[in-house]
Amino acid sequence: MKVLGLILAGGKSEALGKLVYKRASAAVPVFGKYRAIDFTLSNMVNSGIYKVGVMTQYNPRSLMDHLGSGKEWDLDRKHGGLYILQPYLGMTGEYWYRGTADAIFQNTTMLRRGDEDYVLIGSGDHVYKMLYNDMFSYHFAKGADITLLVKDLDETYDISQYGTVITEPDGRIVQITEKVQNPQTRKAFLGVYFINKFLLLELLYDTVPTGKYDLLLDVIIPNLSKLRVYAYEFNGYWRNVKKGINEYYKMNMEVLNIRELREELFVKNGKVYTKLKDYPPAKFTGTAKVTNSMVADGCIVSGSVKNSVLFRGVVVKAGARVENSIIMQDTVIEEGALVKNAIVDKNCVVRAEQMLVGDFEPVVLEKWMVI
Amino acid sequence: MTNVLGLILAGGQGTRLGVLTEKIPKPAVQFGGKYRIIDFTLSNCVNSGIYRIGVLTQYRPHLLNKHIGIGKPWDLDRKGGGVTILQPYSTLTESVWYKGTADAIYQNIEFIDEYEPEYIVVLSGDHIYSMDYSEFVYYHVSKGALATIACMEVPISEAHRFGIMITDIDNRIVEFQEKPKQPKSNMASLGIYVFSWEFIKQVLIDDAKDESSDHDFGKNIIPKILSTEKVYAFPFEGYWQDVGTIMSYWESNLELVRPIPPFNIHDSNWRIYTRSEEMQPAYVSPSGEVRNSIVSEGCEIFGLVENSIISQGVSIGNGSVIRNSVIMTKVEIGDNVIVEDAIIAENTVIRNNCRIGLGEYAESKYDKKVYNSHITVVGMDSMIEEECELGKNVVIANDRIVPRGTKIESGGFFF
Numbered sequence: 001m002k003v004l005g006l007i008l009a010g011g012k013s014e015a016l017g018k019l020v021y022k023r024a025s026a027a028v029p030v031f032g033k034y035r036a037i038d039f040t041l042s043n044m045v046n047s048g049i050y051k052v053g054v055m056t057q058y059n060p061r062s063l064m065d066h067l068g069s070g071k072e073w074d075l076d077r078k079h080g081g082l083y084i085l086q087p088y089l090g091m092t093g094e095y096w097y098r099g100t101a102d103a104i105f106q107n108t109t110m111l112r113r114g115d116e117d118y119v120l121i122g123s124g125d126h127v128y129k130m131l132y133n134d135m136f137s138y139h140f141a142k143g144a145d146i147t148l149l150v151k152d153l154d155e156t157y158d159i160s161q162y163g164t165v166i167t168e169p170d171g172r173i174v175q176i177t178e179k180v181q182n183p184q185t186r187k188a189f190l191g192v193y194f195i196n197k198f199l200l201l202e203l204l205y206d207t208v209p210t211g212k213y214d215l216l217l218d219v220i221i222p223n224l225s226k227l228r229v230y231a232y233e234f235n236g237y238w239r240n241v242k243k244g245i246n247e248y249y250k251m252n253m254e255v256l257n258i259r260e261l262r263e264e265l266f267v268k269n270g271k272v273y274t275k276l277k278d279y280p281p282a283k284f285t286g287t288a289k290v291t292n293s294m295v296a297d298g299c300i301v302s303g304s305v306k307n308s309v310l311f312r313g314v315v316v317k318a319g320a321r322v323e324n325s326i327i328m329q330d331t332v333i334e335e336g337a338l339v340k341n342a343i344v345d346k347n348c349v350v351r352a353e354q355m356l357v358g359d360f361e362p363v364v365l366e367k368w369m370v371i
Numbered sequence: 372m373t374n375v376l377g378l379i380l381a382g383g384q385g386t387r388l389g390v391l392t393e394k395i396p397k398p399a400v401q402f403g404g405k406y407r408i409i410d411f412t413l414s415n416c417v418n419s420g421i422y423r424i425g426v427l428t429q430y431r432p433h434l435l436n437k438h439i440g441i442g443k444p445w446d447l448d449r450k451g452g453g454v455t456i457l458q459p460y461s462t463l464t465e466s467v468w469y470k471g472t473a474d475a476i477y478q479n480i481e482f483i484d485e486y487e488p489e490y491i492v493v494l495s496g497d498h499i500y501s502m503d504y505s506e507f508v509y510y511h512v513s514k515g516a517l518a519t520i521a522c523m524e525v526p527i528s529e530a531h532r533f534g535i536m537i538t539d540i541d542n543r544i545v546e547f548q549e550k551p552k553q554p555k556s557n558m559a560s561l562g563i564y565v566f567s568w569e570f571i572k573q574v575l576i577d578d579a580k581d582e583s584s585d586h587d588f589g590k591n592i593i594p595k596i597l598s599t600e601k602v603y604a605f606p607f608e609g610y611w612q613d614v615g616t617i618m619s620y621w622e623s624n625l626e627l628v629r630p631i632p633p634f635n636i637h638d639s640n641w642r643i644y645t646r647s648e649e650m651q652p653a654y655v656s657p658s659g660e661v662r663n664s665i666v667s668e669g670c671e672i673f674g675l676v677e678n679s680i681i682s683q684g685v686s687i688g689n690g691s692v693i694r695n696s697v698i699m700t701k702v703e704i705g706d707n708v709i710v711e712d713a714i715i716a717e718n719t720v721i722r723n724n725c726r727i728g729l730g731e732y733a734e735s736k737y738d739k740k741v742y743n744s745h746i747t748v749v750g751m752d753s754m755i756e757e758e759c760e761l762g763k764n765v766v767i768a769n770d771r772i773v774p775r776g777t778k779i780e781s782g783g784f785f786f
Binding site for chain 1: 403404405443444627628630636637642643644645648649650651652653654655656657659660661662663664665666667668669671676681682683
């Protein structure tokens with residue numbers, strides 16, 4: 001069985017504010033060296049999917065730069081490999097992707113051409129670690145037409161932000177409710193679809209030309225009674241970066257505080273691959289004081305760093321204090337500066353003795369800023 | 372540099388590194404937290420614009436072969452050229468190992484001729500340094516030389532360990548002494564050469580026929596070609612280390628943690644490339660503390676690390692103390708372990724409550740020549756079970772299990 005992977009990475013996310021002024025949400029940096037899309041992309045490759053199309057639309061530059069030829073994911077291949085699927089001008093029309101279904105519909109050539117029988121559709125915004133193979137087996141065991149990935153979300157998630165599913169005891173989905181205040185269940189749909197390719201083509205041709213563009217709302221939900229749509233439960237850690245600055249901040253801190261989570265995300269079920277930078281290992285000088293923090297390669301730490309994530313190449317000079325913060329690539333925190341409850345984007349400089357302090361909501365410093 | 376071919380001699384064992392080079396050749400030994408020694412020379416090549424490279428291997432080459440692969444991490448997976456591993460081979464009439472450095476090149480004349488290079492740069496995979504070989508080649512060309520030897524001033528007391536060059540005012544070499552008892556100068560050969568290919572090819576062919584020759588560049592070839600009067604010295608100023616002994620290996624690693632290190636691996640204009648496993652950033656816990664150290668990705672640090680090199684994927688448990696040590700990739704150190712003045716090789720496990728590097732130096736009972744410092748060396752893929760105590764200058768072989776509670780005094784060994 002061959003599976004084609006499709007990753008939706010074109011969405012805009014207002015909730016992420018300054019972090020997405022110049023990048024797609026799938027390209028948001030997480031955990032000291034990765035970008036959000038690395039997880040889904042690595043999951044696919046680790047599950048043996050070597051043909052992956054990434055659909056981009058909003059601010060794609062940094063995402064494209066990150067993905068390159070797909071080399072880091074072993075997707076620089078003769079057969080298959082990585083395809084970047086951008087909106088394009090055609091003879092008959094010129095459209096942006098008007099929705100998730102439309103994005104795939106505009107790329108049906110890719111579906112029709114390949115020799116894959118199945119399609120796995122995921123999102124570039126989701127951070128989780130999973131091998132999809134058991135989901136595939138489940139799909140066949142249930143004789144399903146479509147299998148959706150779901151998870152019981154606990155109280156730490158704002159359930160009104162998610163689509164929820166109601167299933168029969170055997171797992172068949174009878175109802176999907178999209179983003180309502182008090183849903184009947186906390187079983188949320190995680191945005192991952194597994195579907196036969198030819199069935200997908202049929203469904204798309206049936207809906208998109210009639211002006212319906214959303215894969216979940218217009219393609220899946222109206223067909224719940226006709227098609228056997230099943231829910232496959234995922235029990236691991238799962239977060240969606242797109243849900244906002246707080247959610248983004250929270251997930252970075254969770255990784256600091258839970259050792260098992262680092263195991264789950266970075267060690268188990270294959271590696272997470274990302275663009276290599278060839279930075280040397282981090283250097284801690286004699287004045288460094290680092291506690292409960294992640295420090296990536298290329299960092300030079302002379303100051304004090306507490307409950308923080310330092311991305312590659314960050315420099316924290318002597319006497320500087322970094323607390324409860326996320327400091328992205330190549331940013332420099334100079335002598336005596338204080339950075340607290342902050343998210344500092346790439347290539348920033350916080351000058352000596354300066355302060356950048358957030359309160360309940362972390363303060364965000366845009367790329368290339370100097371304080 | 373399209374008319375230049377780089378040839379890296381990477382076949383040596385490096386016997387004075389003891390157990391560190393028992394299973395792997397010296398160029399494959401780890402250095403500086405995420406690198407292997409050959410990475411420095413390979414990176415010098417690509418940073419100098421040399422993208423056609425042969426790596427000559429001989430001693431236990433498997434790890435080295437795997438490390439280099441098709442050269443992807445160095446951008447050497449190229450259509451024209453790239454990196455080729457050159458192992459000794461057999462022919463219809465004979466099958467021989469490389470008999471010496473010159474013979475190794477001689478046996479690969481066909482490979483070299485394929486590229487039709489004007490110049491070859493003969494390098495060693497054993498050295499830690501940054502050098503722009505393009506400057507080296509341009510120097511060779513501008514002097515109208517047939518051979519150019521990179522050299523460096525060394526303390527005169529050290530000169531007897533090197534090939535020593537006596538040069539005229541134009542840096543032309545007039546006399547060459549191989550490891551002399553009474554050196555006439557302190558200009559030492561670094562074992563790095565540029566040769567004009569057509570010239571040296573003939574010299575190598577002639578040398579191969581000479582049964583009295585050891586087929587070594589330093590011993591045989593260089594003295595022979597001095598008569599052409601076109602052999603020059605290329606003075607190199609900068610950091611260069613052979614890391615040939617356990618002491619010098621340990622020292623040059625620990626030099627990296629100095630505030631201003633003599634060798635800067637953080638130089639963004641001269642990146643050192645390597646094949647390394649994809650790992651998450653290092654984590655230092657609330658109970659952990661790291662000072663004056665290099666820490667690589669994938670580490671989980673719950674103890675105290677001081678003045679040490681911690682390589683990729685190392686875990687250090689609660690209450691443990693690591694001082695003045697080099698800890699290689701994927702070493703697991705349990706809780707309440709003390710490691711001082713030690714080199715712990717790849718994949719070794721040290722269980723709870725062990726103490727390593729205790730007491731005072733004592734002469735090695737195993738091999739005085741190799742183990743002649745206070746450093747304790749634990750080989751790769753070994754396991755030291757709970758509550759063991761090892762003194763200074765102790766050596767533990769590769770692939771051993773040291774049973775629980777074992778005590779080994781300074782100078783002792785476990786094979």
